[in-house]
Amino acid sequence: MTIRSRTVAWSGALSALLAVAVVASAGMGSVSIPPATVAKALLSADPLPFAFDVGRTNRIIVVNVRMPRIALAALVGFALATAGTVMQGFFRNPMADPSIVGVSSGAAVGAVATIVLPFAFPFGLELQGAAFVSAVVTAFAVYLIATEDGRTPTATLLLAGVAVQTFLGAVISLLLLHSGMSIRRVVYWLMGHLGGTTWAEVRVIALVLPPLFLLLLAYARDLNVLLLGEEDAHALGIEVERTKRLLLAASSVVTAAAVAVTGVIGFVGLIVPHGMRLLVGPDHRILLPTSALAGASFLVATDTLARSGSAEIPVGIVTATLGAPFFLYLLRSREVTGL
Amino acid sequence: MNDPDRGAGEPLVEIRDLDVGFGETTVLDGVDATIDSGRFVGLVGPNGAGKTTLLRTINGTLAPDAGSVTVEGRRIQELSSKAASRLVATVPQDTAVAFEFDVRTVVEMGRNPHRSRFGGWREADSEAVERAFEWTDTEQFADRAVSTLSGGERQRVLLARALAQESPLLLLDEPTASLDINHQVRTLELVRTLVARGKTAVAAIHDLNLAAQYCDELLLLADGEVAAFGPPASVLTEDALGDAFGANAVVSRHPVTGSVYVTALPEGRRAGGEADRGRVHVVGGGGTAARYLYVLDAAGYAVSAGALNEGDTDAEAARSLALDVVTVDPFAGVDAAARDAVEQRVDAADCVLVADVEVGTGNLPNLRAAANAEHVVLVEDRPFAERNYVGSEARRVYESLRSRARVVEPPDVPSAVAAAVSGGYATTADGDDAATTATDAADDRVARPSDVQE
Numbered sequence: 001m002t003i004r005s006r007t008v009a010w011s012g013a014l015s016a017l018l019a020v021a022v023v024a025s026a027g028m029g030s031v032s033i034p035p036a037t038v039a040k041a042l043l044s045a046d047p048l049p050f051a052f053d054v055g056r057t058n059r060i061i062v063v064n065v066r067m068p069r070i071a072l073a074a075l076v077g078f079a080l081a082t083a084g085t086v087m088q089g090f091f092r093n094p095m096a097d098p099s100i101v102g103v104s105s106g107a108a109v110g111a112v113a114t115i116v117l118p119f120a121f122p123f124g125l126e127l128q129g130a131a132f133v134s135a136v137v138t139a140f141a142v143y144l145i146a147t148e149d150g151r152t153p154t155a156t157l158l159l160a161g162v163a164v165q166t167f168l169g170a171v172i173s174l175l176l177l178h179s180g181m182s183i184r185r186v187v188y189w190l191m192g193h194l195g196g197t198t199w200a201e202v203r204v205i206a207l208v209l210p211p212l213f214l215l216l217l218a219y220a221r222d223l224n225v226l227l228l229g230e231e232d233a234h235a236l237g238i239e240v241e242r243t244k245r246l247l248l249a250a251s252s253v254v255t256a257a258a259v260a261v262t263g264v265i266g267f268v269g270l271i272v273p274h275g276m277r278l279l280v281g282p283d284h285r286i287l288l289p290t291s292a293l294a295g296a297s298f299l300v301a302t303d304t305l306a307r308s309g310s311a312e313i314p315v316g317i318v319t320a321t322l323g324a325p326f327f328l329y330l331l332r333s334r335e336v337t338g339l
Numbered sequence: 340m341n342d343p344d345r346g347a348g349e350p351l352v353e354i355r356d357l358d359v360g361f362g363e364t365t366v367l368d369g370v371d372a373t374i375d376s377g378r379f380v381g382l383v384g385p386n387g388a389g390k391t392t393l394l395r396t397i398n399g400t401l402a403p404d405a406g407s408v409t410v411e412g413r414r415i416q417e418l419s420s421k422a423a424s425r426l427v428a429t430v431p432q433d434t435a436v437a438f439e440f441d442v443r444t445v446v447e448m449g450r451n452p453h454r455s456r457f458g459g460w461r462e463a464d465s466e467a468v469e470r471a472f473e474w475t476d477t478e479q480f481a482d483r484a485v486s487t488l489s490g491g492e493r494q495r496v497l498l499a500r501a502l503a504q505e506s507p508l509l510l511l512d513e514p515t516a517s518l519d520i521n522h523q524v525r526t527l528e529l530v531r532t533l534v535a536r537g538k539t540a541v542a543a544i545h546d547l548n549l550a551a552q553y554c555d556e557l558l559l560l561a562d563g564e565v566a567a568f569g570p571p572a573s574v575l576t577e578d579a580l581g582d583a584f585g586a587n588a589v590v591s592r593h594p595v596t597g598s599v600y601v602t603a604l605p606e607g608r609r610a611g612g613e614a615d616r617g618r619v620h621v622v623g624g625g626g627t628a629a630r631y632l633y634v635l636d637a638a639g640y641a642v643s644a645g646a647l648n649e650g651d652t653d654a655e656a657a658r659s660l661a662l663d664v665v666t667v668d669p670f671a672g673v674d675a676a677a678r679d680a681v682e683q684r685v686d687a688a689d690c691v692l693v694a695d696v697e698v699g700t701g702n703l704p705n706l707r708a709a710a711n712a713e714h715v716v717l718v719e720d721r722p723f724a725e726r727n728y729v730g731s732e733a734r735r736v737y738e739s740l741r742s743r744a745r746v747v748e749p750p751d752v753p754s755a756v757a758a759a760v761s762g763g764y765a766t767t768a769d770g771d772d773a774a775t776t777a778t779d780a781a782d783d784r785v786a787r788p789s790d791v792q793e
Contacts, residue, residue, distance in 0.1 A: 225448050234399070235427075
C-alpha cells in the first residue's frame with residue numbers, strides 16, 4: 001500500500017472517529033440527547049442547507065451551548081497534536097512537546113499577568129490576546145537566544161527553551177503570590193480548561209489553524225528528511241536553517257493560538273503523536289494528519305469526561321491522568337526503539 | 340549523468356585555493372585540486388588533516404573562507420541546497436540511525452533534490468530508486484526498518500540513497516570505518532563498480548592499503564594542505580607518509596594484489612637510520628620473522644637476517660627495511676657460502692632471535708649456526724614437532740639450541756631481546772625479572788609512577 005492510500009485510509013477512519021466523538025459528546029450532559037437528534041440538529045445549524053425539525057430546546061443545547069466547547073476541544077486537540085508531532089520530529093526527540101520552546105510558559109505569563117496585575121495591557125489586549133502575544137514573543141526570544149551566525153542548533157534551542165521556561169515559571173510564581181482574590185481564576189486557567197466557550201473564541205483558532213496546518217503538511221517530507229540529521233538533510237537538498245525557522249514559527253503560532261484560549265492542556269501534544277507514531281510509523285506525511293485528527297478526538301473525549309461528573313474539573317487534569325498511564329502502556333506493550 | 344557529453348577524464352570537480360576554518364582555527368589552507376570525471380579518488384591523511392572538512396566543503400555544508408569549489412563548472416556555494424544536491428551526493432560516515440523508517444522510504448528521500456514541494460512522484464523517480472536498489476543489491480531489505488539492518492547493510496542503503504540522487508559526484512566519508520574487513524572490501528568493490536558505470540567518487544579512507552588497492556588516485560592531506568595527489572604509487576612514498584603522519588612507514592608491493600602496500604612501524608625511528616642499541620641476527624623464513632624485523636629495526640637495533648630464500652616474505656621485509664640479509668636462491672638450501680655468512684653475523688650479534696620457523700634440510704644450517712650464539716631468544720608459538728620436516732637430527736639441534744635459549748611467546752620478543760642484548764639474563768627460567776628490569780631501564784619514554792606523582 002502506498003503512503004498516499006495509507007494516509008487516506010487512516011485519515012478517513014480517524015475523521016469518522018472524530019465525528020462519532022463529537023456527536024456522542026454533544027448528546028451527553030445534564031440533558032441527554034439521542035445521537036440521531038444531535039446529528040440532525042448539527043446538520044440544520046446555520047451555514048448548512050438542511051432543516052430538520054429537532055425542537056428549539058434541543059437545537060439551542062446542541063448548537064449554542066455544547067458545540068462551541070466541543071469544536072474548541074477538537075480544534076485545540078488538533079492544534080496541540082500537530083505542533084507536538086512537528087516538535088518531536090524537529091528535535092528528533094520523542095519527549096518533545098508543543099511548548100518545548102516556551103510557548104505555554106509565555107502564554108501563561110501573559111494570561112496570569114492580565115488577571116493579576118491591576119492595570120490593563122496596552123492596545124486593549126484582552127486575556128487571550130495577551131496570552132497569544134506573550135507566547136509568540138517567548139518562542140521568538142528563545143529562538144534568538146539559541147541562534148548564532150544564522151544557525152540554530154536544536155540542542156541549544158532545547159536548552160534555551162528549558163531555561164526560559166524555568167525563568168517564566170518563577171515569574172508566574174511571583175505573580176501568584178500577589179494574586180490575592182483572583183488566585184482561583186489563575187489556577188483554573190493554568191490547569192487548562194474549555195468551560196464557558198463561545199463561538200467567538202472558536203472563530204479565532206478556526207481561522208489561524210487550517211492555513212498553518214496545510215503549510216506544515218506541505219513540509220512533511222522535509223521533516224522526514226530532517227529526521228536523518230541536519231547534515232544529511234542538507235546533502236539531500238533541504239535548506240536546513242530556513243526550514244527549521246519555518247517549522248518552528250508555524251508550530252509555535254499553532255500552539256500559541258491553542259493555549260491562549262484554553263490555558264495549558266498538557267500531554268495531548270506529547271502522547272498523541274507518540275501513540276500515532278507507534279501505529280502508523282514515523283513518516284510525517286501520514287503521521288501529521290493522523291496525529292492531528294487523533295488529537296482532536298482525544299481532547300473531545302477527555303473534555304466530555306471532564307464535564308460529565310457532578311462537578312466539572314479542568315480538562316488538563318483529565319488529559320494528564322488518562323494520558324500518562326496510556327503513554328506508559330504504549331511504552332511497555334510495544335518495543336520503542338526510537339522515533 | 341546530468342551532462343552526458345561530459346566524457347570520462349574531463350575535469351568534474353575543481354577546487355581552487357580553498358581556505359576553510361572554524362573561528363580562529365584554519366582547517367584547510369590553500370587546497371588546490373582537479374578531480375576528473377570517472378575517477379575514484381581516495382582522500383587519505385592523518386586524523387585532523389581536514390579530510391571530512393574537505394568533503395563537507397565540496398558538498399556545500401561548509402562555506403569556505405576563501406577560494407571555491409566548482410562541480411560541472413558551477414560554484415557549489417552559490418547554489419541552493421537543492422541544486423547542489425543534484426550535483427553532489429554524500430554517503431555519511433555515521434550510519435547509526437535513531438528512527439524507524441523503512442529502507443524504501445530512506446532511499447526515496449534521495450529523490451528529494453529532484454522533486455518540487457507539491458509535485459507528485461514521477462516515473463523517473465521510481466526508475467532512479469529501482470536502479471539504486473539494483474546497483475547496491477538492497478531491494479531485499481526494501482520493507483525492513485533501517486534500524487534492523489547490520490552496519491554493512493545500512494551502508495549500502497545509504498549508498499543507494501545517494502545513488503537515487505543521480506548526481507555525477509559521490510562523496511563518501513570513511514565508508515569503511517565501522518565495517519569488518521569483508522564488508523570493507525565489498526563496499527569499495529561496489530564503489531569501483533559505480534565508478535565504472537560513470538560515477539565519480541571521492542572517499543575519505545582511513546586504511547592506506549585499501550585506498551591504494553581501490554582508488555585511481557589518492558589525495559594526501561596533511562595539516563590542511565595537499566601533500567601529494569596522483570596515482571597511489573606516487574603518493575604513498577615513505578617520505579611523504581613520514582611527513583604527513585609523523586610516523587614510520589615502509590612501502591612495498593603487496594605480494595597478492597600487486598598494489599602499493601604500507602606497513603606502519605611501531606616506533607618513531609625512520610627505517611634505515613642509525614642503530615645503536617646493539618646487533619641482533621634474526622633466523623626466520625616464510626613470514627615468521629617479518630614482524631620482528633620491523634619491530635627490532637624500529638626499536639633501534641642493527642638487525643641482520645638470514646639465510647633466507649630470495650622472494651621469501653621475510654627476505655622482502657628485510658629488503659624493504661634495508662637490513663643486512665643473507666639470501667640463497669629460491670627453493671635452494673643454505674649452502675656453505677651462505678652458512679659462513681650467517682655464522683659471521685651470528686658471531687657479530689649481541690643476540691640471535693630464532694623465529695617460530697618450519698625446519699627442513701634446507702634451512703637446518705641456520706639453526707646450527709644460531710646454536711653458537713652468545714645469547715639466543717627462541718620464539719615458540721607452535722611445538723617444534725609440528726614444524727620439523729627433517730626428523731631426529733633436527734630435533735637434536737633444536738633441543739641443544741633450546742637448552743641455551745630464552746624461550747618466549749611472540750609478544751615477549753622485544754623485552755627478551757632487550758634483556759639479552761644488555762647481557763642481563765640467565766639462560767634459566769628466573770630470567771624473567773631481569774628481562775623486565777632491563778626493558779624498563781631501556782625504555783626511558785615510559786613515565787615512572789614517581790614522575791607522574793611529581
